[in-house]
Amino acid sequence: MTASPVKPVSHQRARPLLGTLVEIAASGPGPEQVQHAIDSAFSVVETVHRLMSYHDPASDISRINRQPCHTPLSVDPHTWTVLHTAQLLSTASNGLFDVTIAPRLVKLGFLPSGKPAEGASYPGNWRHIGLLPEHRVVLSQPLQIDLSGIAKGYAVDQAIAALRQAGARTGHVNAGGDLRIFGTEAHTIHVRHPLEPTRLIPLLQLQDGAVATSAGYYNRRQHNGRDIMPIIHPDNGMACSSDRSVSVLAPSCMLADALTKVVHADSDAANHILPLFQAQALLLDGQQSNTPCRFIPAQPVPLPQREQNHA
DSSP states (O other): OOOOOOOOEEEEEEEEETTEEEEEEEEESSHHHHHHHHHHHHHHHHHHHHHHOSSOTTSHHHHHHHSOTTOOEEOOHHHHHHHHHHHHHHHHTTTSSOTTOHHHHHHTTSSOOOSSOTTOOOOOOGGGEEEETTTEEEESSOOOOOOTTTHHHHHHHHHHHHHHHTTOSEEEEEETTEEEEESSSOEEEEEEETTEEEEEEEEEEESSEEEEEEEOTTTOEEETTEEEEEEEOTTTOOEEETTEEEEEEESSHHHHHHHHHHHHHOHHHHHHHGGGGTOEEEEEETTOSSSOEEEESSSOOOOOOSOEEEO
């Protein structure tokens, strides 16, 4: 006599978090275990949201932004870890990734004005963030931090870790284009055309990995006659054009999320930066009719044929 294999139970739920809709799916041996896994994953996403929100005055980020210069402040290990990775990326990209661009985003209307009042001087940049032992942070110049370009990817990674720890056999977490998957089944990942959001373009098959897409589908705005998105080039303070979509495949969703901003800011420099993090990108230019797609570095990502997820 042989026993038939037990078919895994699958569940999927979504909640508004991190400024987007976070979708979490998992499968496992029983409904209670799967529900527990998904609950655990949402719990850690809520934690990241609470700690790293620019809008919440009680968050670690708001506390840092209010803290006087040269005065160390203790933060949660999650926050310290994200700031540490942000500093590594800023160093590797020579500031193409910079979490201190909040004043410029406020001026352009992408972030709400807070205190100190809009228009105050913020001479600092990423080089003026000091990370000390015991999860302390100190600023050497006045600045304003916004982690929206990296925290969402970190939350996805932590949610995947929670699913695995709770015994889920397969799962995925999608936070507004920041996507990570694990399990035995390959999923087809599609990206939206930057100027035609309803048009889906196949990108790759992903079985166990992370991909993040950054585009101006729904958060573009007009500024000085240009359609822009909330990604700032550090050298000139200009917002990037919204007619491009950038997708990055990387070992973690946190890296993929942050590196999309590097590619947007300077795609030529990204050729040298992405390999440092074992990453590659697809840049889709909505204004180019002849060669709208460019892989960075130049190796093509295999295109898919199967079930779809949207990045």
